[in-house]
Amino acid sequence: MSMASKSMLNAQALARSRLSYRCYNHLSKIHVGLGSTPYSTKNSKVTASHQAHSLLSPCKLLSQQKATARKFSQRSLGQDNLLDVSVDSSSGVATLKMQKPPVNSFSLEFLTSLCINLDKLHSDGCRGLVIGSSLPKIFSAGLEITEMYQPDEARLREFWRTLQEFWIKLYGSQMITIAAITGHSPAGGCLVSMCCDHRVMADGKLTIGLNETLLGIVAPRWFSDTLINTVGHREAERALQLGKLYSPQEAVAVGLVDQVVPLESVAATVESTMAQWLKIPSHARHLSKLQLRQPTLDRLLHTRQEDIDNFVSFITKESIQKSLGMYLAALKQRSKAK
């Protein structure tokens, strides 16, 4: 390649990275400031000035994550508006809908955006959070497999650190969290829903579960702990080894989800469940949650770096890379055959 074309490519890459950094700053379409920002309408969506306001708040995590996004910005190109967030001003309940086609897979940028939005909603005093999806038949396909396949090590470390961060924030969240599972929810998608206090799943041909072994990988300890805390030790033991993907009816039978209702009733069911939970004094409810979840949280909090090292050394093994490559190819093949 000639010097001229190389420098042209470099200039294009730089421009792309600047553009994507700007996109990153606007990853979330909206942000409502409960308490600090008055609401005018139910489910009001935030304007540019709210966004600007939210970007000014100094926060170590934010600046760290902005640096990350700058560093790895090429992968986030064209991926703004990954989340649709709204807040009901009368109840203080936020709804966060994932909208990252085709399958809401968790990339570094997506996880970063989720962390930032959780922080914002929490610091704005939201009392409840509904996590759902804007994509039909998909809650989330879990981790973005291409983040783990033939990875850049620095990015891979950041990816895992950000996933840990998201899990820690959500699993211990002060907010009442409800998952509206209107689509498939394998692996990391199942993990996110299990972090919530309550799960409502649509009936139909959908699946949910920790299927890591089917990819030739092992769910880390904090994934399995979360499953054990949800369905109990014996069920988790079977499910983890088999990589079991449950139908909605199977999932409700083992307690992996709390309710299964027709798709069209998910929103109303979530709303009435939230109304019930909102009646409980918030402080007592959150402390009760932490009493049960803190030991699990602590286990990761005390070993975060070791967990990142284990993950990186495991996932970069040649045999694991081969399995991931084959799984990805099979997914692509299946998608093409449709």
Ligand SMILES: CCCCCCCCCCCC/C=C/CC(=O)SCCNC(=O)CCNC(=O)[C@H](O)C(C)(C)COP(=O)(O)OP(=O)(O)OC[C@H]1O[C@@H](n2cnc3c(N)ncnc32)[C@H](O)[C@@H]1OP(=O)(O)O
């Ligand atoms: C010694 C012990 C040491 C222990 C140490 C342990 C530490 C290491 C631990 C490592 C653990 C890592 C944990 C990983 C957890 C995960 O989340 S891995 C991801 C698992 N996810 C899946 O298996 C889901 C795969 N996807 C699907 O099954 C389906 O896509 C779907 C059911 C979700 C949706 O089906 P459908 O609507 O029919 O869409 P598709 O046509 O299948 O897909 C569309 C499109 O998306 C691509 N895609 C799907 N999923 C992913 C994904 N997760 N990542 C990236 N891309 C994905 C798919 O290939 C299609 O792409 P194309 O259209 O072909 O381009």
